[in-house]
Amino acid sequence: MSKSNKIVKSLPKKVTVDGIEQDILNEWEKLGVYDYDSKSNKPIYSIDTPPPTVSGSLHVGHVFSYTHTDLIARYKRMCGFNVFYPMGFDDNGLPTERRVQNYFWVRPDLSASYIENYKPKYQGTDGLKLKNNEQDPISRQNFIELCNQLSSEDENKFKELWQRLGISVDWNQTYQTINNRSRRIAQKMFLRNLSRGEAYQKDAPGLWDVTFQTAVAQAELEAREYPGNYHALKFDDGKDGVIIETTRPELLISCVALIAHPDDKRYQHLFGKTVKSPIFKVEVPVLAHNAAEMDKGAGIAMCCTFGDQTDIEWWRDLNLPMRSVMGKNGRLQTIIDGNLIDWISDNSGKSIAEELNGKTAFSAREIMVKSLQESGDLIGEIKPTTRMTNFYEKGDKPLEIVASRQWYISNGGKDEKLNQDLLQLGEDLDFIPEHMRQRYRNWVEGLNNDWLISRQRFFGVAFPIWYKVDENGNVNYNEVIVPDESILPIDPVTDVPAGFEESQRDQPNGFSAEKDVMDTWATSSLTPQIACGFDENDTVDGATTNDDWEKLYPMSLRPQGQDIIRTWLFSTVVRSWLEEKKLPWAKAALSGWILDPDHKKMSKSKGNVSTPMPFIEKYGADAVRYWAASAKLGMDATFKIDNMNPTKETFPGNNNQAEVYQMKVGRKVSMKLLNATKFALSIVGEESTLDLDLDSVTNNLDQSILGKLNETIISATDRFEKYDHAGALEIIEHFFWNFCDNYVELVKVRAYSNDKSAKTALAIVLDNLIRLFAPFMPYAAEVCWGWFNDGSVHNESWPTKLKLEETSNAFDLVNSILEPLRKIKGDAKVSPKTPLKNVKISLSSDSIDILKVVQQDVINSCNIQGDIEYIENDELAVCGELVQQD
RNA sequence: GGGCGAUUAGCUCAGUUGGCUAGAGCAUCUCGUUUACACCGAGAGGGUCAGGGGUUCGAGUCCCUUAUCGCCCACCA
Numbered sequence A: 001m002s003k004s005n006k007i008v009k010s011l012p013k014k015v016t017v018d019g020i021e022q023d024i025l026n027e028w029e030k031l032g033v034y035d036y037d038s039k040s041n042k043p044i045y046s047i048d049t050p051p052p053t054v055s056g057s058l059h060v061g062h063v064f065s066y067t068h069t070d071l072i073a074r075y076k077r078m079c080g081f082n083v084f085y086p087m088g089f090d091d092n093g094l095p096t097e098r099r100v101q102n103y104f105w106v107r108p109d110l111s112a113s114y115i116e117n118y119k120p121k122y123q124g125t126d127g128l129k130l131k132n133n134e135q136d137p138i139s140r141q142n143f144i145e146l147c148n149q150l151s152s153e154d155e156n157k158f159k160e161l162w163q164r165l166g167i168s169v170d171w172n173q174t175y176q177t178i179n180n181r182s183r184r185i186a187q188k189m190f191l192r193n194l195s196r197g198e199a200y201q202k203d204a205p206g207l208w209d210v211t212f213q214t215a216v217a218q219a220e221l222e223a224r225e226y227p228g229n230y231h232a233l234k235f236d237d238g239k240d241g242v243i244i245e246t247t248r249p250e251l252l253i254s255c256v257a258l259i260a261h262p263d264d265k266r267y268q269h270l271f272g273k274t275v276k277s278p279i280f281k282v283e284v285p286v287l288a289h290n291a292a293e294m295d296k297g298a299g300i301a302m303c304c305t306f307g308d309q310t311d312i313e314w315w316r317d318l319n320l321p322m323r324s325v326m327g328k329n330g331r332l333q334t335i336i337d338g339n340l341i342d343w344i345s346d347n348s349g350k351s352i353a354e355e356l357n358g359k360t361a362f363s364a365r366e367i368m369v370k371s372l373q374e375s376g377d378l379i380g381e382i383k384p385t386t387r388m389t390n391f392y393e394k395g396d397k398p399l400e401i402v403a404s405r406q407w408y409i410s411n412g413g414k415d416e417k418l419n420q421d422l423l424q425l426g427e428d429l430d431f432i433p434e435h436m437r438q439r440y441r442n443w444v445e446g447l448n449n450d451w452l453i454s455r456q457r458f459f460g461v462a463f464p465i466w467y468k469v470d471e472n473g474n475v476n477y478n479e480v481i482v483p484d485e486s487i488l489p490i491d492p493v494t495d496v497p498a499g500f501e502e503s504q505r506d507q508p509n510g511f512s513a514e515k516d517v518m519d520t521w522a523t524s525s526l527t528p529q530i531a532c533g534f535d536e537n538d539t540v541d542g543a544t545t546n547d548d549w550e551k552l553y554p555m556s557l558r559p560q561g562q563d564i565i566r567t568w569l570f571s572t573v574v575r576s577w578l579e580e581k582k583l584p585w586a587k588a589a590l591s592g593w594i595l596d597p598d599h600k601k602m603s604k605s606k607g608n609v610s611t612p613m614p615f616i617e618k619y620g621a622d623a624v625r626y627w628a629a630s631a632k633l634g635m636d637a638t639f640k641i642d643n644m645n646p647t648k649e650t651f652p653g654n655n656n657q658a659e660v661y662q663m664k665v666g667r668k669v670s671m672k673l674l675n676a677t678k679f680a681l682s683i684v685g686e687e688s689t690l691d692l693d694l695d696s697v698t699n700n701l702d703q704s705i706l707g708k709l710n711e712t713i714i715s716a717t718d719r720f721e722k723y724d725h726a727g728a729l730e731i732i733e734h735f736f737w738n739f740c741d742n743y744v745e746l747v748k749v750r751a752y753s754n755d756k757s758a759k760t761a762l763a764i765v766l767d768n769l770i771r772l773f774a775p776f777m778p779y780a781a782e783v784c785w786g787w788f789n790d791g792s793v794h795n796e797s798w799p800t801k802l803k804l805e806e807t808s809n810a811f812d813l814v815n816s817i818l819e820p821l822r823k824i825k826g827d828a829k830v831s832p833k834t835p836l837k838n839v840k841i842s843l844s845s846d847s848i849d850i851l852k853v854v855q856q857d858v859i860n861s862c863n864i865q866g867d868i869e870y871i872e873n874d875e876l877a878v879c880g881e882l883v884q885q886d
Numbered sequence B: 001g002g003g004c005g006a007u008u009a010g011c012u013c014a015g016u017u018g019g020c021u022a023g024a025g026c027a028u029c030u031c032g033u034u035u036a037c038a039c040c041g042a043g044a045g046g047g048u049c050a051g052g053g054g055u056u057c058g059a060g061u062c063c064c065u066u067a068u069c070g071c072c073c074a075c076c077a
Helices: A021-031 A060-078 A094-104 A126-130 A140-165 A180-195 A249-254 A265-270 A309-317 A347-356 A361-375 A416-428 A434-446 A520-524 A527-532 A546-552 A562-580 A613-619 A621-629 A661-684 A700-721 A725-752 A756-773 A778-786 A810-827 A845-862
Strands: A044-046 A082-084 A087-089 A106-108 A136-138 A174-176 A199-209 A221-235 A242-246 A255-260 A274-276 A283-288 A300-304 A378-392 A400-409 A430-432 A466-469 A475-481 A511-513 A555-561 A585-591 A836-843 A869-872 A877-882
Touching (some): A021 A140, A021 A778, A044 A060, A060 A140, A060 A555, A060 A585, A060 A621, A060 A725, A087 A527, A094 A140, A106 A140, A136 A140, A140 A174, A140 A621, A174 A180, A180 A520, A180 A527, A180 A562, A221 A249, A221 A361, A242 A249, A249 A255, A249 A300, A249 A361, A255 A265, A347 A361, A361 A378, A430 A434, A434 A562, A520 A562, A527 A546, A527 A555, A527 A562, A555 A562, A621 A661, A621 A778, A661 A725, A661 A756, A661 A778, A700 A725, A700 A756, A700 A810, A725 A756, A725 A810, A725 A845, A756 A778, A810 A836, A810 A845, A845 A869
Parallel strands (some): A044 A082, A087 A174, A106 A136, A255 A283, A430 A585, A555 A585
Antiparallel strands (some): A044 A555, A221 A242, A221 A378, A255 A300, A274 A283, A466 A475, A466 A511, A836 A877
16 A cells, blocks of 8 residues: 655644534535445445434434444445435324324315315414314325425434434435335335235225224234233023133124134033023024133133134134124224114113114223123123233224225235245345344244235325226225326326226216225335336436436345334335345344333333434534444443433433433544544644655554554454444554554654654554544544545545555564553652663563564653663563652 | 343443453542643452353353343234
8 A cells, every 4th residue: 555645734723523513514515425326337335224204303212223324334435335325204104194184283184175285274383272173174185295395394304413413325315205206116016016916905804993093914013911801701501501701791792602622621512502692692603613722711712703813713714704893983883874783682682782882892891791790691700800912003092803995915924935935035134133033034934914005094105096886886896997107106086097087986887096095114115116216217206217226226235123124124025025026135234222221222102212412412423423333233222321310301411410421432532533643643744745655664663553553454344344333443442542542652752753664654554543433433534534635534445454564563562561661650659751760671582572673662652761671581570660850 | 922132340331263360441549641632641449251050171152951131923712
């Protein structure tokens, strides 16, 4: 390596890390330092950045994981890759729907027509004051426009934070998950799934959230503890009765059978016979099924349509009738079109059935318990219990099971071959850290159904389809009308299929729109396609083109949180496999959690989040990055705050006394880098050019520090290649402190006296160190670099192995005798400047030879008077006498 | 119930394929220094590597087992 002709610019008297960010940011933007170059021939490194949800706010956990990705991006960029590092904004889905509703006090209404230049009456946080006013009903298209308007405000706040943090995203490459490009791609991919038979609709019982009144997918479930009671109910078998236990007596009315295990001796005599339910006196069969567990409850279960997933299994396997009463609004429906449900003939049973109509599960249960107690069919005490129950992850009421027509995409939940293929893809994908692969395996192996992608919500990407309406005015869901790909995106609620006119909407022999929207993951699963320009017809919203698609896909890296392996990661693999028969990326990097000081995961719902900007302002962006960079991928990190009671009230760092240890250290490191560089340049830069020629380093000690530098470069690079940024940082930092505290101190005198070798070594080390630190501390590194270079350090190359002859271990040797020499003065509690005399050093003869060559630096820095006496001995020993000061 | 991970100094964590007297930072204590850096430097104390077995010349590292913590999945009779 031989570089020269570097011009040393003027150095500041005092360095600082405060307020350095904005000027540098402007410079980066001006130079386009992080721009992806679609015309370049360099190898590409493409990153499938997670699009943050814009309706939320960013917390330190985001800063943590996005910094990890940025470290990789910056490293790869310096290694000569053409880095494609886009940013998306997730503004599709329920959180945004609710936020837009409350912010503008509107609600989407599918019957409302589109209004050009619609201006909402309200805006801001006055939603609560408007509680009594009705929300303004507007069309879906208007709603999407309001979303885009609100999102762009949020996006700017996000962008500001990411930039300040030094995330090296190419801001020309951005997308929104609700913008035209995303909707177009989501619809196009759905149509292709449909044409290949991978997307299909089915009318079947499924999990249903009664609050949001939408179907939910397996991936969105969350099991939570839920209190309940066991009720022992007696069914009439003509003899002593059959006792079953249930936590849901309100579903007795939907009971279609009693089920026990085929091997259960207790119930053998009942199989094939019927019993009568209490209260309603409905005759139901007693049947055998393997899924019944002998040791659960009474060993015999009441099968209702539907209480849980097992009920669905029994209903399907045993061909049982459907007696569903649970309405989509969470209320029991026993009277339909004025008629009471038809399977009850008993008169008193009928009147209770009538009473149940319109009741929530909760009040229906109260009615049933009371009735059962009165009739004497409730046996013994009601026993309280706590059980795990499935909830929609965003909901707060247990899920019900309701039959409805929904759209699904095959994901291996029902197709063994596809399941195997997807498992194999999980083996082919490079997980970082490796053990995260197990999460993927567990999930794919545990799938029990296809991916439910339709949602009965208003805001999201519309299904681009209509259905034919028959001559009687009934919608025929089997006759799907699809648009041509070229006109996407469309909204079937306002757009009209080819060959029809608007007047035929919902008319006999006309057409009817699919009103559901797709699940948000149905769009998010396409982020590689959206970011990389998959759509050859795209003329809107996109920065990349279809030419880029060929180069960028499959992508190099998917960074993401471990909590969304089953959703985002898996669904992206599914879509990519179905469309391209490829993995979407080579590697997946999973980041860990940020834990609060009580070791609880930091999340918005727990109210323990810390907003990052105050920390950036207090310590500087480099320091915050240093904190994040110190943690390995996939490892949790504790957000440890000193001097502070870690309660909710005081947690977010508004207390000036509070310190985040690692950030404090990070600030020290960046200051040290600035100071060390300034110092070295002040000695070295007396001339107008810097000599970085290795041949100019002739002194043994100087050569040996270059040897140390070389080791550092090699092992830091090795760590980075293994995606171990924390290990790389540790190695670089260790060398850096050693260099500052020992080497620089040693050669000061020689360097001041214009020694060519020392000056060149200092310059070479600094030149490399700044580049080693650049991914971690982009601001401090840029400042240092700017003192003796033009252009950005972030477009420079990552240091590579120096072409050195074999070097001695002079530096380590000197360090090992420096320590005891310092201790002599330390023990005597005198200044390090105090002179020493009669210094004797015993060590091996080889080491003596090396040491003699470089001893002048030791004599200078320790202020040794007279000669050093060397004694040959394998055991290292150092002694000396202090010269008495006046 | 099935799976994954963690457990090393007061705190936060390193410790790569078994090979040192087990390391670093913070915190604590002692001392020093102000022409690179007080957003500094030098030094000290502090650990039965969660417990118990085993393999090995040798175990923080490998195997078995127990305990505690965290997470994922299953669990609604």
